[in-house]
Amino acid sequence: VTPLIRVVSLAVLPIALMISFSYLVTAEERPGDGFTAGIITALALALEYLSFGYAQTRRRIRRIRFDYVLFGGLGVALAATVLPLLSGDPLLGMQRLVVAIPVLGELKLSRSMVFDVGIYLVVVGGCMTVIDGLEEAIG
Amino acid sequence: MAAVPVPILIATAVVALPMVGAALILPMCALGFRRAAGPLIGCATSALTAALVVWLWAATDGPVVWRVWWAPDLGIGFGWAVDGVSLLFALLVASIGLLAFVYSAVFVPRPVSAGYHAYLLLFTGSVLGLVLSADLVQLYLFWEMTDIFAFFLIGLSWRDPAARASARKVLTITLAGGLALLLGIVLLGAGLGSFRLPGAAAGPPAAEALHLTLAVLLIAIAAAAKSAQFPLHVWLPDSMRAPTPANAFLDSAAVLAAGVYLLVRLQPVLSLSPWWPWVVGGAGAASILAGAALALRAADFKIILAGSTVSQYGFIFILLGAATPEAVAAALFFLVQHGVLKAGLFFCVGAVAVATGVGARGSAGGLWRRMPALFAVTTLLALSLGGVPPLSGFWMKEGFLEAALSWDRPAVVALGVVGSALTLAYMLRFLAVVFAEGAPAPGPRPLAGLLLAVPLTAAAATIGLGLWPDLLLRHLVNPAASTVWATSVDMEVSLKPGPTLLLSVLALSVGMAAFLTRGRLRPRLARLASPLPTADGAYRAIGSAAERAGRRTLALQSGRLSRYVSITLAGMLALLGFVAWASLRGGDGAWRLPPPAGSPLDLDWRMTPLLLLICGGALLTLLLRERIHMILALGAVGYLIAGVFALALAPNLGLLQVHVETLVTVLFILPLAALPEEVRRRELPDRGLPNPVVGFGLAGAAGSAAAWLSWRAVESAPADPVARWYTENAAGLTGAEDVVAAVLVHFRAFDTLGEIVVFATATAGVAARAALMRRERS
Numbered sequence: 073v074t075p076l077i078r079v080v081s082l083a084v085l086p087i088a089l090m091i092s093f094s095y096l097v098t099a100e101e102r103p104g105d106g107f108t109a110g111i112i113t114a115l116a117l118a119l120e121y122l123s124f125g126y127a128q129t130r131r132r133i134r135r136i137r138f139d140y141v142l143f144g145g146l147g148v149a150l151a152a153t154v155l156p157l158l159s160g161d162p163l164l165g166m167q168r169l170v171v172a173i174p175v176l177g178e179l180k181l182s183r184s185m186v187f188d189v190g191i192y193l194v195v196v197g198g199c200m201t202v203i204d205g206l207e208e209a210i211g
Numbered sequence: 212m213a214a215v216p217v218p219i220l221i222a223t224a225v226v227a228l229p230m231v232g233a234a235l236i237l238p239m240c241a242l243g244f245r246r247a248a249g250p251l252i253g254c255a256t257s258a259l260t261a262a263l264v265v266w267l268w269a270a271t272d273g274p275v276v277w278r279v280w281w282a283p284d285l286g287i288g289f290g291w292a293v294d295g296v297s298l299l300f301a302l303l304v305a306s307i308g309l310l311a312f313v314y315s316a317v318f319v320p321r322p323v324s325a326g327y328h329a330y331l332l333l334f335t336g337s338v339l340g341l342v343l344s345a346d347l348v349q350l351y352l353f354w355e356m357t358d359i360f361a362f363f364l365i366g367l368s369w370r371d372p373a374a375r376a377s378a379r380k381v382l383t384i385t386l387a388g389g390l391a392l393l394l395g396i397v398l399l400g401a402g403l404g405s406f407r408l409p410g411a412a413a414g415p416p417a418a419e420a421l422h423l424t425l426a427v428l429l430i431a432i433a434a435a436a437k438s439a440q441f442p443l444h445v446w447l448p449d450s451m452r453a454p455t456p457a458n459a460f461l462d463s464a465a466v467l468a469a470g471v472y473l474l475v476r477l478q479p480v481l482s483l484s485p486w487w488p489w490v491v492g493g494a495g496a497a498s499i500l501a502g503a504a505l506a507l508r509a510a511d512f513k514i515i516l517a518g519s520t521v522s523q524y525g526f527i528f529i530l531l532g533a534a535t536p537e538a539v540a541a542a543l544f545f546l547v548q549h550g551v552l553k554a555g556l557f558f559c560v561g562a563v564a565v566a567t568g569v570g571a572r573g574s575a576g577g578l579w580r581r582m583p584a585l586f587a588v589t590t591l592l593a594l595s596l597g598g599v600p601p602l603s604g605f606w607m608k609e610g611f612l613e614a615a616l617s618w619d620r621p622a623v624v625a626l627g628v629v630g631s632a633l634t635l636a637y638m639l640r641f642l643a644v645v646f647a648e649g650a651p652a653p654g655p656r657p658l659a660g661l662l663l664a665v666p667l668t669a670a671a672a673t674i675g676l677g678l679w680p681d682l683l684l685r686h687l688v689n690p691a692a693s694t695v696w697a698t699s700v701d702m703e704v705s706l707k708p709g710p711t712l713l714l715s716v717l718a719l720s721v722g723m724a725a726f727l728t729r730g731r732l733r734p735r736l737a738r739l740a741s742p743l744p745t746a747d748g749a750y751r752a753i754g755s756a757a758e759r760a761g762r763r764t765l766a767l768q769s770g771r772l773s774r775y776v777s778i779t780l781a782g783m784l785a786l787l788g789f790v791a792w793a794s795l796r797g798g799d800g801a802w803r804l805p806p807p808a809g810s811p812l813d814l815d816w817r818m819t820p821l822l823l824l825i826c827g828g829a830l831l832t833l834l835l836r837e838r839i840h841m842i843l844a845l846g847a848v849g850y851l852i853a854g855v856f857a858l859a860l861a862p863n864l865g866l867l868q869v870h871v872e873t874l875v876t877v878l879f880i881l882p883l884a885a886l887p888e889e890v891r892r893r894e895l896p897d898r899g900l901p902n903p904v905v906g907f908g909l910a911g912a913a914g915s916a917a918a919w920l921s922w923r924a925v926e927s928a929p930a931d932p933v934a935r936w937y938t939e940n941a942a943g944l945t946g947a948e949d950v951v952a953a954v955l956v957h958f959r960a961f962d963t964l965g966e967i968v969v970f971a972t973a974t975a976g977v978a979a980r981a982a983l984m985r986r987e988r989s
Binding site: 106112122153182187188207 | 980
């Protein structure tokens with residue numbers, strides 16, 4: 073592992089997070105969705121692990137319990153599933169909200185976006201749980 | 212939403228209140244009220260619940276049913292039905308529940324657990340929800356909840372392996388009954404076109420209809436499992452591991468009454484089947500004898516009571532088998548009386564156990580002289596259950612005999628007399644075992660007043676109901692029976708000379724004689740019964756057979772990846788082979804693939820080099836020696852596939868493929884560093900691989916089969932594919948411009964939800980395995 077890779081991976085993380093976020097927001101307009109976004113984030117984190125080693129990376133992000141992220145994401149997705157019931161829509165029914173943001177245009181918020189966030193969290197949490205598990209299992 | 216009637220609001224509160232109370236107990240414990248929280252909240256909530264049920268009873272004139280749709284496409288609703296039947300059961304459950312909680316305030320179960328009161332409250336709420344349900348599916352949910360909370364109560368001392376085994380046995384049998392109930396409900400609902408309770412919405416099904424017969428059998432099994440009827444009664448003695456007040460509540464009124472409730476509710480429909488009297492009445496008849504045999508043999512005080520419960524519920528089942536309005540009234544009368552008496556007897560046993568400190572199976576010789584008050588109360592209750600006038604138990608036997616005589620089946624009358632005689636015999640034996648026989652117990656400790664006051668309440672009730680049985684009949688039983696059959700039922704009991712009285716006297720004298728000559732009778736009976744297979748033995752045989760079968764499946768779990776893959780591929784091939792065979796055979800088989808539509812495969816020629824490279828990469832993976840090279844070659848194959856997707860105009864898929872491939876490669880590489888050098892270089896021979904001929908054969912066959920299936924799938928695409936519909940309607944119906952997103956999070960969002968649940972479960976499995984490996988290492 074060369075210093076170059078470390079620098080690159082440091083730079084990649086924020087970029088990857090931004091790409092993930094943009095995928096999440098524009099999931100309904102363009103290719104890319106919560107699943108892809110989750111994979112990208114997990115990939116960037118895995119790159120950190122590879123270039124800085126498990127221990128050092130973990131020290132930096134130790135507050136994150138990825139199993140909580142995993143099941144929290146599942147909770148978010150389930151909430152997005154049942155919430156439409158409250159307003160009389162069917163399960164996973166549609167609710168949307170268009171918010172106009174000055175300069176940037178308008179942002180469509182919808183039930184499906186919450187659902188996508190849930191998927192994103194499940195994917196990130198799941199992949200990182202597996203990586204942590206590998207670390208635990210073989211050291 | 213239309214205004215909800217007041218009784219329905221009360222019913223909601225009745226079910227919700229115990230659950231809320233249970234939810235409050237844990238936080239209260241955390242706040243430092245460890246000892247007080249359970250008893251305090253338990254008593255307060257159950258008192259409030261009982262008050263609400265009484266209010267509900269007073270506020271309800273006629274049946275009130277309120278139901279909203281839950282899954283309208285399936286005809287499933289959710290709601291409450293408040294009428295005579297549900298009120299009778301709710302009053303019984305709430306009042307005995309209240310007694311149990313008051314008793315539990317001073318009866319400290321071992322081990323001390325705040326969970327005890329919480330589970331008991333949750334259980335109370337579930338039973339109340341069960342009897343108030345206005346829908347069969349909803350009833351099923353509450354039914355299973357009662358099973359689960361009873362399981363926790365029985366396994367309260369879970370550190371004791373025997374308690375765990377008992378709890379598991381109870382859960383196994385009652386859950387099996389629950390499954391039967393679910394099947395029966397589905398059959399019944401499909402036949403009636405609705406899961407509505409009470410009563411059928413559509414016309415009654417034909418008596419000979421197969422689904423009705425099956426539903427009768429299944430629901431009778433469920434009720435027998437719940438009400439501890441032969442041969443499914445074997446769990447009841449095991450449930451005696453629960454703390455005694457819980458037994459008083461669960462095993463006298465709540466759990467067992469739920470099975471009776473089910474049969475009472477569904478009786479008008481189910482008794483159309485000619486099987487009904489034989490199945491239900493037959494179970495009852497066998498239970499009278501099986502329960503009595505248990506009660507006459509057992510040494511443990513509580514198991515004597517359990518046996519007597521099995522036997523008494525046998526009477527109720529026979530009455531339900533008769534399926535006439537009068538018989539239902541007699542059954543409900545019997546049920547309420549028995550509930551009060553049996554709960555009282557359990558409370559007495561609890562008091563004895565506390566006073567002597569020897570538990571419910573120790574000997575307490577000569578106790579009657581030292582604890583006269585407790586002895587008097589217990590005697591009153593036991594004699595009442597034995598059918599001695601003028602106590603209430605006398606009337607329940609009278610009611611049974613009267614209904615049996617009017618049913619005009621001599622065998623049932625004879626069984627009633629024998630059963631009554633046996634009842635008196637084992638209740639006398641119970642008194643003798645608990646208070647007289649055996650070595651003297653250590654000096655009794657003074658009892659808390661409540662431990663005596665609670666059984667005293669039951670004793671007062673049995674005297675009161677013995678003197679004025681009409682009160683119970685007029686206010687609870689007759690309205691309930693009238694609701695079931697939608698006719699006016701007017702059951703009454705009175706002391707008048709006639710065949711019933713004669714039979715009662717006969718039964719009592721036979722019972723007395725049997726008790727007095729028990730020393731001579733017992734060995735003979737034991738000889739008579741010993742060659743019979745016991746139901747408990749059957750349970751054990753089934754259990755060990757299941758365990759053996761389970762151990763056989765371990766042969767599949769070799770721990771070798773190649774083995775797992777081989778088994779999976781073989782299974783896939785078998786399935787595909789079946790489909791191919793059915794497809795080639797032709798005919799009208801439902802398994803046929805659609806005929807080829809003849810649409811030529813529209814391939815981009817630029818894919819050809821990519822596909823060739825993919826084949827090359829796959830072969831290379833096999834030939835490379837170093838694992839890191841293998842991983843990279845595999846990764847290359849993945850990227851090439853992404854290229855194919857891109858050319859096939861599936862950018863979303865291509866994008867995802869690139870990301871997933873990268874992540875998988877990283878996941879492969881991460882642990883590689885930790886492996887020993889010779890493993891990394893594949894210098895050690897790979898063990899456990901299948902024979903190369905088998906391996907290549909299997910892989911080749913599976914690959915060819917998959918290719919064939921894909922080819923056929925593309926070839927026989929329907930003329931109007933659903934894909935086109937998705938493409939055309941994505942933007943209009945969902946507002947998503949990206950059709951893939953529209954499919955993933957709108958059209959097939961439910962599938963997506965299922966997939967992430969699977970994904971989460973699988974990763975949780977990986978994490979658990981990893982934690983296990985770490986523990987093994989350290």
